[in-house]
Amino acid sequence: MSEATTLPAAALLQLIWLASPALPVGGFSYSEGIEAAVDAGVAVDEASTRDWLLDQLVLVQARSDLAAAASACVAWQAGDLARVQALNAWVAGTRESAELRLQSEQMGRSLAQWLRQRHPGDARVAALDALAPAPTWPVAFALAAAATGAPVRDALLAMAFGWAENAVQAAVRAVPLGQSAGQRILAALADAIPxxxxxxxxxxxxxxxxxxxxxxxxxxxxxxxxxxxxRS
Structure with missing residues (x-):
């Protein structure tokens, strides 16, 4: 992006809130596969864990969940519910294990519940709730981000950083790693997120x-x- 823009303070704070591990959607209970990678000897120290997570950011998040969330943000903003439904079905149908699907649907439902409390009069929240078999995380996050009024790119930066911070905290506990090592890995992910x-x-x-x-x-x-x- 060639021009820097200033995000309104209210929208910026909302995005920080959405990216926070304190958001009550249960993200802390999932490791995004890092626990299994530790058990398999794939992630055993700071360097291997950093490489595993960087690969996951580029090969999984960017090509799948972030891309789907970007399209869903635009669809929510335009009120295109048919497009939202198609994207939700795509996300649900591309989870490659039962636990990854459980994670996406459980976090999606939890965020939908949070949005009901935050935006009780927004008809889009009811539409999110009605998605079958369940709202998925990227589609639910897209609505939460769209409700802030922030540009789509800023919304995706928040989503990606929230994923990275949660993954690093899981790695710190599972590998295990020290907090300083965790911060170095998070710095590497932050550099790669844009x-x-x-x-x-x-x-x-x-x-x-x-x-x-x-x-x-x-x-x-x-x-x-x-x-x-x-749980994953």
Whole structure:
């Protein structure tokens, strides 16, 4: 982006709120596969964990959830419910394991409940609730972000950073890592997020994809992992 813009304070604070691990959607209970990666010996120290999460940002988040959320933001803003339904069905149908689908749907439902309390008169929240079989996380986040009035790129930056902070905290507990190592990994992710967001924004429907076989295999293994702290 060539021109810097100043986000209104109210919208900025709303995005910070949405990106916070304190948002009551249960994100802290999921590791996004990192716990299974630790068990498989893929993420064993700071360097390997950083590389695993950077790959997940670029190969999974940017090409799938961030791209879907970008399109959903535009659809919510335009009141295009048919487009919202199609995007929600795409997200639900591309989860590659039962626990990844559970995560997306549980977090989507929880955010919908939060939005009912925040925006009780917004008909779009009722439309979100009515999505079958459930509202998914990227589509629900898109509505929450659209309600702030923030530009789509800023919304995706918040979504990506929220994902990164949660993933790093899971890694700190699961690998385990020290807090300083966790902050260094988070810094690396923060440096990579703007480019990942721009890639997501530039991704048309026919190039959006959720193909991450390594993550899918580890996630499926995690469902029966002997000892675990997280739901994914």
């Amino acid at each position: 480019a990942a967001v721009d890639d997501a924004l530039a991704t048309p429907d026919d190039r959006r994809q959720a193909f991450a076989p390594g993550l899918a295999i580890l996630s499926a293994r995690h469902e029966t992992q002997y000892s675990r702290l997280f």
